[in-house]
Amino acid sequence: MPQSRSERIASVAIYCILTVITLLVLYPLYFVLIASFSAPETVMRGEVWLWPKEWSFVGYERLFANSEIGRGFLNTLLYTAAGTSLNLVMTIAAAYPLSRADFTGRGVFTLIIVFTMFFSGGMIPNYLLIKELGMLDSFWVMIIPTAVSVWNILIMRTFFQSSIPKELQEAAFIDGCSNMRVLLRIVLPLSGPILAVMVLFYAVGHWNSYFNAMIYLSSRDNYPLQLFLREILVQGQMQEMVDISDDSLARSLMDAEAIKYAAVIVTNLPMLMLYPFLQKYFVKGVMIGSIKG
Amino acid sequence: MEQRIERVESLTHHRTKKTIRWRRQAMHIRRNWQLYVLFAPVLLYFIVFHYVPMYGVQIAFRDFIATKGILDSPWVGLKHFERFFDSYYFWRILRNTLGIGLYELAVGFPIPIILALMINEVRNSKFRRMVQTVTYAPHFLSTVVMVGMIMMFLSPVSGLVNQVIAAFGGEPISFMTEPSWFKSIYVWSGVWQGMGWSSIIYLAALAGIDPQLHEAAKVDGASWLRRIWHINLPGIMPTIVILLILNIGSILGVGFEKVFLMQNSLNMEASDVISTNVYRSGILGAQYSYSAAVGLFNSVVNFILLISVNRIARKVSSSSLW
Numbered sequence: 251m252p253q254s255r256s257e258r259i260a261s262v263a264i265y266c267i268l269t270v271i272t273l274l275v276l277y278p279l280y281f282v283l284i285a286s287f288s289a290p291e292t293v294m295r296g297e298v299w300l301w302p303k304e305w306s307f308v309g310y311e312r313l314f315a316n317s318e319i320g321r322g323f324l325n326t327l328l329y330t331a332a333g334t335s336l337n338l339v340m341t342i343a344a345a346y347p348l349s350r351a352d353f354t355g356r357g358v359f360t361l362i363i364v365f366t367m368f369f370s371g372g373m374i375p376n377y378l379l380i381k382e383l384g385m386l387d388s389f390w391v392m393i394i395p396t397a398v399s400v401w402n403i404l405i406m407r408t409f410f411q412s413s414i415p416k417e418l419q420e421a422a423f424i425d426g427c428s429n430m431r432v433l434l435r436i437v438l439p440l441s442g443p444i445l446a447v448m449v450l451f452y453a454v455g456h457w458n459s460y461f462n463a464m465i466y467l468s469s470r471d472n473y474p475l476q477l478f479l480r481e482i483l484v485q486g487q488m489q490e491m492v493d494i495s496d497d498s499l500a501r502s503l504m505d506a507e508a509i510k511y512a513a514v515i516v517t518n519l520p521m522l523m524l525y526p527f528l529q530k531y532f533v534k535g536v537m538i539g540s541i542k543g
Numbered sequence: 544m545e546q547r548i549e550r551v552e553s554l555t556h557h558r559t560k561k562t563i564r565w566r567r568q569a570m571h572i573r574r575n576w577q578l579y580v581l582f583a584p585v586l587l588y589f590i591v592f593h594y595v596p597m598y599g600v601q602i603a604f605r606d607f608i609a610t611k612g613i614l615d616s617p618w619v620g621l622k623h624f625e626r627f628f629d630s631y632y633f634w635r636i637l638r639n640t641l642g643i644g645l646y647e648l649a650v651g652f653p654i655p656i657i658l659a660l661m662i663n664e665v666r667n668s669k670f671r672r673m674v675q676t677v678t679y680a681p682h683f684l685s686t687v688v689m690v691g692m693i694m695m696f697l698s699p700v701s702g703l704v705n706q707v708i709a710a711f712g713g714e715p716i717s718f719m720t721e722p723s724w725f726k727s728i729y730v731w732s733g734v735w736q737g738m739g740w741s742s743i744i745y746l747a748a749l750a751g752i753d754p755q756l757h758e759a760a761k762v763d764g765a766s767w768l769r770r771i772w773h774i775n776l777p778g779i780m781p782t783i784v785i786l787l788i789l790n791i792g793s794i795l796g797v798g799f800e801k802v803f804l805m806q807n808s809l810n811m812e813a814s815d816v817i818s819t820n821v822y823r824s825g826i827l828g829a830q831y832s833y834s835a836a837v838g839l840f841n842s843v844v845n846f847i848l849l850i851s852v853n854r855i856a857r858k859v860s861s862s863s864l865w
Contacts (some may be wrong), residue, residue: 254766256766256767257703257766257767260661260664260767260768261759264661264664264665264668267661268662268665268670268674271658271678272673272677273741274675274735275680275681276677278692278696278735279680281703282695282760293817294700295700296703296709296710300573313852327595340584340585342560343581343582343585344582344585346581347575347578347579347582348707350575350578353575353578354568354571354575355829359582359586362586362589363585363589365591366594367848368596368623368846369845369846370596370601371595371596371598371599371600371819371827371838371842372592372596372600372835372838372839372842373599373799373821373838374602374820374821374825374826374831374832374835374838375595375596375597375599375600375835377825377826378613379591379592379595379596379599387626392594395592397588397592398588401805428577429577429581430577433581439808442799454597454683457685458683458684458685458687459685460685460686460687460800461799461800465822465826476674476685479685479687479688480687480804481693482691483687483688483691483695484690484804485693507695507701508557510691511694511695513691514688514691517685518683518688519687520682527681528683529675529679532679533679533743534745536743537743537744537747
């Protein structure tokens with residue numbers, strides 16, 4: 251394909267700009283990783299640039315010595331597993347009927363659901379409702395108020411409409427299948443990819459969320475990981491973890507930094523390991539969503 | 544006489560058509576009862592967790608007394624709104640909320656489009672995949688980790704950014720406690736985290752453009768830039784318009800999660816926004832009615848913005864939300 255001179259220049263420029271952008275995005279992530287394995291004082295002095303200096307695991311040691319971190323990890327796992335299961339059931343229960351043309355009233359139901367995307371009662375009425383329902387500081391408050399997302403219902407409905415052949419369902423009805431049977435035996439087995447997308451969308455959401463936990467939970471036994479992480483990373487509260495007894499303030503300040511780097515790595519570890527799979531499926535989900543916005 | 548018969552016929556015909564439709568619907572409902580059973584919990588969820596709070600928003604017009612509940616608390620009309628509009632904080636939080644929202648729109652909206660247009664020009668599939676893999680990654684960081692990283696990198700004592708500044712002989716800057724830096728840090732860190740992810744949707748739209756258009760334009764001698772301008776950009780315009788409407792509709796909805804974590808008593812002048820104000824006076828200060836009024840003001844403005852932008856979009860372009 252013949253290219254003009256200006257086109258070649260433009261093409262080179264694009265490769266250069268994209269390389270710079272990629273490095274700008276990658277470097278902070280890489281830096282956190284190498285800083286977490288380096289001796290804190292080398293990081294402080296700015297000696298860590300490209301690879302770890304004076305290998306050290308002091309941040310990880312201090313972090314794991316704290317029992318609350320383990321507790322938080324466990325809680326988050328529990329909330330994520332239970333929350334995602336409920337999310338999945340609710341999303342299917344909403345999306346399948348709405349995908350059916352013969353579901354009388356689906357226009358109204360869609361409107362009822364979509365309206366909540368654009369208007370809400372706000373933080374205070376929600377809080378009072380949760381309080382009224384007696385769900386404050388309970389396990390359920392992390393699961394039920396976020397039982398389903400409108401956006402994901404719409405993605406799933408679009409998938410059911412566009413990717414499951416209508417003829418297949420109609421044939422099953424003629425053979426005397428009930429609606430539930432068609433859903434369980436025909437539609438869901440054909441929906442593998444979208445179910446994976448949904449599991450991942452919801453699971454990442456649960457794993458990363460801190461807002462509901464912060465306003466609804468009060469006892470530390472129920473805290474998810476992100477709340478402990480907030481204390482470490484944002485509020486700098488880690489007196490228990492840094493050893494004040496043995497030496498100076500400067501020393502504990504440095505250890506505190508090491509703990510922060512280690513905390514970021516530990517929290518994102520599951521995500522980092524899953525990332526290659528996540529990326530493929532997430533992208534698929536965004537694409538399906540964009541077909542019919 | 545004949546006319547009359549015809550009219551009666553058409554009337555009965557009309558009537559039967561209507562009853563037939565009605566009957567068919569009734570039959571559908573009866574046949575699909577399982578679908579309604581399936582849908583019922585969803586409906587219940589939306590009513591309890593979304594519409595009950597909307598109904599409960601009336602405490603903004605009452606003086607909420609916990610022992611009396613929402614419905615029996617005394618009605619005070621617009622008292623809380625007046626107090627909010629007259630308060631010292633009103634202009635500050637409105638300025639900050641609008642400022643951050645507009646800044647984010649001006650920077651955060653076009654960058655993913657440009658990124659997508661650039662990635663779309665890359666022919667080397669390995670390079671392309673690498674750029675995408677890396678730029679999508681920060682999307683998966685939680686807000687807490689994101690803000691934690693911002694604070695680590697910008698720390699005046701140990702942060703990387705200040706080490707670089709010092710290496711070039713500059714004075715260290717205390718970014719997080721300097722109000723003038725707040726909005727830029729918020730917006731640009733958001734670009735860092737979100738540009739790759741937001742570009743996916745444009746890349747999907749670009750992939751749907753017919754390559755024959757490009758071939759034809761090439762034959763006509765259109766330059767590379769002209770092809771992007773006249774083919775790619777119009778091709779993704781519907782997507783751009785839809786996302787622009789959604790973005791403008793949430794301009795006052797500046798995210799609580801990140802602002803709240805980045806906030807401290809020293810940068811409050813620039814970082815106090817509507818949602819953090821609601822949280823402080825409502826959840827922490829237990830002034831339920833007052834902060835519900837502030838929140839309602841926010842929701843209503845957002846809703847009006849969304850509707851008007853959508854109306855404008857429907858007039859000037861072919862794509863709109865509804």
